[in-house]
Amino acid sequence: MSANLRIDIDRLMRRLRRLGEVGARPEGGVSRLALSDADKQGRDLVVGWMRELGLAVAIDAIGNIVAVRPGRGGGAPVMTGSHIDTVRAGGLYDGNLGVLGGLEVVETLNAAGIETARPLAVAVFTNEEGARFAPDMLGSLVYVGGLGLDEALATTAIDGARLGEELTRIGYAGEATPGWLLPHAFVELHIEQGPVLEADGITIGAVENLQGISWQEVAIAGTANHAGTTPMRLRHDAGYAAAWVATRVREIAQALPEQVGTVGVIKLEPELINVIAAKATFTVDLRNTDEERLKRAERMLQQALDEIARSEGVTVSSRVLARFEPVRFDAGIAKLIEDTAAGLGYSSRRMTSGAGHDAQMLARVCPTAMIFTPSVAGISHNPREHTEPADLEAGANVLLHTMLELANG
Amino acid sequence: MSANLRIDIDRLMRRLRRLGEVGARPEGGVSRLALSDADKQGRDLVVGWMRELGLAVAIDAIGNIVAVRPGRGGGAPVMTGSHIDTVRAGGLYDGNLGVLGGLEVVETLNAAGIETARPLAVAVFTNEEGARFAPDMLGSLVYVGGLGLDEALATTAIDGARLGEELTRIGYAGEATPGWLLPHAFVELHIEQGPVLEADGITIGAVENLQGISWQEVAIAGTANHAGTTPMRLRHDAGYAAAWVATRVREIAQALPEQVGTVGVIKLEPELINVIAAKATFTVDLRNTDEERLKRAERMLQQALDEIARSEGVTVSSRVLARFEPVRFDAGIAKLIEDTAAGLGYSSRRMTSGAGHDAQMLARVCPTAMIFTPSVAGISHNPREHTEPADLEAGANVLLHTMLELANG
Numbered sequence: 001m002s003a004n005l006r007i008d009i010d011r012l013m014r015r016l017r018r019l020g021e022v023g024a025r026p027e028g029g030v031s032r033l034a035l036s037d038a039d040k041q042g043r044d045l046v047v048g049w050m051r052e053l054g055l056a057v058a059i060d061a062i063g064n065i066v067a068v069r070p071g072r073g074g075g076a077p078v079m080t081g082s083h084i085d086t087v088r089a090g091g092l093y094d095g096n097l098g099v100l101g102g103l104e105v106v107e108t109l110n111a112a113g114i115e116t117a118r119p120l121a122v123a124v125f126t127n128e129e130g131a132r133f134a135p136d137m138l139g140s141l142v143y144v145g146g147l148g149l150d151e152a153l154a155t156t157a158i159d160g161a162r163l164g165e166e167l168t169r170i171g172y173a174g175e176a177t178p179g180w181l182l183p184h185a186f187v188e189l190h191i192e193q194g195p196v197l198e199a200d201g202i203t204i205g206a207v208e209n210l211q212g213i214s215w216q217e218v219a220i221a222g223t224a225n226h227a228g229t230t231p232m233r234l235r236h237d238a239g240y241a242a243a244w245v246a247t248r249v250r251e252i253a254q255a256l257p258e259q260v261g262t263v264g265v266i267k268l269e270p271e272l273i274n275v276i277a278a279k280a281t282f283t284v285d286l287r288n289t290d291e292e293r294l295k296r297a298e299r300m301l302q303q304a305l306d307e308i309a310r311s312e313g314v315t316v317s318s319r320v321l322a323r324f325e326p327v328r329f330d331a332g333i334a335k336l337i338e339d340t341a342a343g344l345g346y347s348s349r350r351m352t353s354g355a356g357h358d359a360q361m362l363a364r365v366c367p368t369a370m371i372f373t374p375s376v377a378g379i380s381h382n383p384r385e386h387t388e389p390a391d392l393e394a395g396a397n398v399l400l401h402t403m404l405e406l407a408n409g
Numbered sequence: 410m411s412a413n414l415r416i417d418i419d420r421l422m423r424r425l426r427r428l429g430e431v432g433a434r435p436e437g438g439v440s441r442l443a444l445s446d447a448d449k450q451g452r453d454l455v456v457g458w459m460r461e462l463g464l465a466v467a468i469d470a471i472g473n474i475v476a477v478r479p480g481r482g483g484g485a486p487v488m489t490g491s492h493i494d495t496v497r498a499g500g501l502y503d504g505n506l507g508v509l510g511g512l513e514v515v516e517t518l519n520a521a522g523i524e525t526a527r528p529l530a531v532a533v534f535t536n537e538e539g540a541r542f543a544p545d546m547l548g549s550l551v552y553v554g555g556l557g558l559d560e561a562l563a564t565t566a567i568d569g570a571r572l573g574e575e576l577t578r579i580g581y582a583g584e585a586t587p588g589w590l591l592p593h594a595f596v597e598l599h600i601e602q603g604p605v606l607e608a609d610g611i612t613i614g615a616v617e618n619l620q621g622i623s624w625q626e627v628a629i630a631g632t633a634n635h636a637g638t639t640p641m642r643l644r645h646d647a648g649y650a651a652a653w654v655a656t657r658v659r660e661i662a663q664a665l666p667e668q669v670g671t672v673g674v675i676k677l678e679p680e681l682i683n684v685i686a687a688k689a690t691f692t693v694d695l696r697n698t699d700e701e702r703l704k705r706a707e708r709m710l711q712q713a714l715d716e717i718a719r720s721e722g723v724t725v726s727s728r729v730l731a732r733f734e735p736v737r738f739d740a741g742i743a744k745l746i747e748d749t750a751a752g753l754g755y756s757s758r759r760m761t762s763g764a765g766h767d768a769q770m771l772a773r774v775c776p777t778a779m780i781f782t783p784s785v786a787g788i789s790h791n792p793r794e795h796t797e798p799a800d801l802e803a804g805a806n807v808l809l810h811t812m813l814e815l816a817n818g
Contacts, residue, residue, distance in 0.1 A: 193635055194638025194639060195640075195643060196638070211637055213637070223788075224791045225787065225788060225790070226602045226603065226764055226790050228602075228765065230603060230669070230763075232662050232669060237671070240656070243651070243672065246649060246652030246653075247649070247652050247656055250646075250649050254641055260641060262683070263649065263652065264636060264677065264680065264681050264682050264684050264685065265677060265682055266652070270497055270498060271673065271674050272496060272673050272790075273539075273624055273673050273674055273694055274545070274694055276673065321682065354637030355635065355637050355638055378634055378635065379634075
């Protein structure tokens with residue numbers, strides 16, 4: 001009976017566009033930083049839709065919104081969801097697709113009069129992007145007990161505001177205890193934010209794991225000196241040392257399976273054409289799906305830093321900016337997503353998430369996996385972020401039938 | 410009679426320290442960027458001293474200051490001089506020694522009542538450092554006709570200001586035509602800015618030639634993308650490309666005799682830890698005493714740029730910021746400096762200048778050489794730049810007797 005059930009892509013697109021009007025930037029894209037006025041308006045809009053769909057809405061003390069559709073058998077719900085905060089200049093889909101895709105699943109079931117055995121739930125997690133408050137994925141991290149509520153509420157924004165005060169100010173400091181509703185399973189629908197699905201011409205990604213992340217900032221102290229008169233053998237060039245390490249980061253990334261490595265920031269001082277740099281500061285972003293390999297990459301980086309300190313006669317120090325272990329999602333749900341896509345006639349592949357998501361936090365407390373849809377040109381965190389409506393439709397249909405199977409199976 | 414004549418090192422040191430107070434940085438060193446307010450104050454101070462010494466001061470249209478002490482025979486003067494602009498964080502001696510050493514020569518002759526056959530002149534050239542306006546040695550270049558006045562006045566500073574407007578603003582857009590006074594000979598006293606004299610334990614450098622300089626700015630355009638989700642093979646990383654070229658610059662410098670190479674500026678965009686750089690801009694400073702070798706270094710750099718454009722799939726463009734062929738100074742004046750040092754009891758050696766100096770421009774129009782004094786640890790363009798007073802004294806005494814010989818001989 002429900003095998004022919006499909007979501008309504010026009011309804012989903014209307015909600016995505018309507019939410020995208022909240023915080024829309026005159027120059028394009030959306031700016032809805034966590035707990036800003038725009039975030040409050042977006043939350044109000046989504047909570048209104050949840051209530052219209054008959055869902056029971058609860059707000060917890062960190063501002064997470066959990067909306068429940070009862071099941072005939074009760075018990076732990078099958079949960080979906082994501083976030084609606086954006087980076088400073090984001091797009092329509094990142095996060096929003098997961099929340100509004102969940103509402104579309106509920107409306108499709110409501111319209112067809114279908115009751116599930118387990119309850120269903122749609123969650124909106126606070127401050128996933130980390131663009132205003134660090135760390136990112138803060139709401140879901142608190143939900144699973146990975147960060148204490150008091151510590152989270154004391155977080156200071158880049159604009160100086162305190163998270164707890166901002167929550168109260170926008171009316172989303174709720175009564176519920178974070179983590180009050182433990183899911184039976186969690187499935188998050190999200191755009192890929194990378195080029196893999198588009199490059200391979202595939203519609204659905206069954207996300208089976210998520211990269212571990214190691215962020216470091218490296219500072220190198222050399223000696224400023226005249227670029228013309230200082231013989232090469234007498235130099236302690238912080239700029240050269242930084243450049244050499246950046247090329248080693250590339251070699252490390254190419255040497256280890258599944259490894260990526262990026263130096264996105266390099267700053268030199270005094271930054272003059274004819275002065276050997278006295279100081280260089282740069283960042284290293286290392287990611288791998290395997291914790292042992294990620295640790296090996298970190299050791300190789302440290303060896304490179306030791307080597308350049310010795311050979312160039314410079315002082316090297318580094319500090320950790322962020323460190324998350326890789327996450328392995330539930331193999332059974334990843335297989336279910338693949339099978340569901342196949343049953344609906346969509347191409348699919350198993351894949352890894354290179355970005356962090358709320359699902360990685362939920363994976364700590366329940367079986368979890370993710371559904372990815374293609375991102376045109378791999379672009380996200382950018383007003384040009386785009387996914388074709390047909391792909392959004394496919395993603396939401398796979399979410400619908402994956403949730404049905406988890407709730408009834 | 411004049412054989413026993415010596416300069417007054419205490420008087421010279423007082424002027425050096427007094428000028429060093431103008432633009433002094435709270436954290437040490439001096440910041441007197443060309444045509445800044447501090448440069449104006451420094452110029453006013455020096456012009457005041459020139460007038461006190463009875464010199465006839467003329468300012469030309471590019472802001473060069475030329476102060477003349479008459480000679481009994483008239484004719485073309487023996488000129489000395491240098492510059493008083495500094496890098497952003499410079500020291501007391503670079504440039505200033507050449508100007509104030511010249512004034513010390515004049516004051517010594519005035520005090521002893523000595524008249525020379527030819528006139529003497531002390532010049533202060535505009536924007537020698539190139540730290541605010543490119544190219545460096547701009548004032549002396551215009552003075553010898555190597556750069557048109559209008560083009561020079563249209564030069565834009567790193568802070569966006571136009572050179573001509575800044576000259577007018579600080580009151581140093583003069584009436585004289587640059588090059589109005591052609592010297593009989595030019596001798597510049599300068600700190601070495603390198604480690605050679607100190608390492609050899611020698612007091613005076615008789616500078617017989619000067620490295621050629623090739624400055625380029627390279628811009629690399631890649632593709633901004635997510636540092637986690639973009640596989641290494643699909644990257645067009647402008648930051649990596651810039652770092653790789655910087656390591657090649659080091660290899661080029663090590664491969665060719667007498668070659669030095671420096672990347673002192675690297676700027677990445679968007680400069681975010683988790684975004685592959687879309688754009689990199691960096692500078693390359695190549696120098697050699699031999700023009701053919703310098704050209705070879707430039708070809709090797711171009712090959713490196715072509716190679717990275719191909720292998721990384723990035724677009725590379727470069728523009729020349731400055732290009733000067735190596736300069737051979739006048740062998741007779743270099744020998745005169747050596748002989749003068751010997752006659753005064755100072756050790757000396759022939760040597761090459763690794764830095765650019767105003768003297769290299771004057772060498773285009775008259776017999777020219779330079780006198781170097783040791784730099785402690787070879788450090789310059791740095792608040793820690795230092796030369797021992799005894800060495801400054803030796804240099805100014807050699808300047809005094811070299812100018813006397815040239816003016817009377």
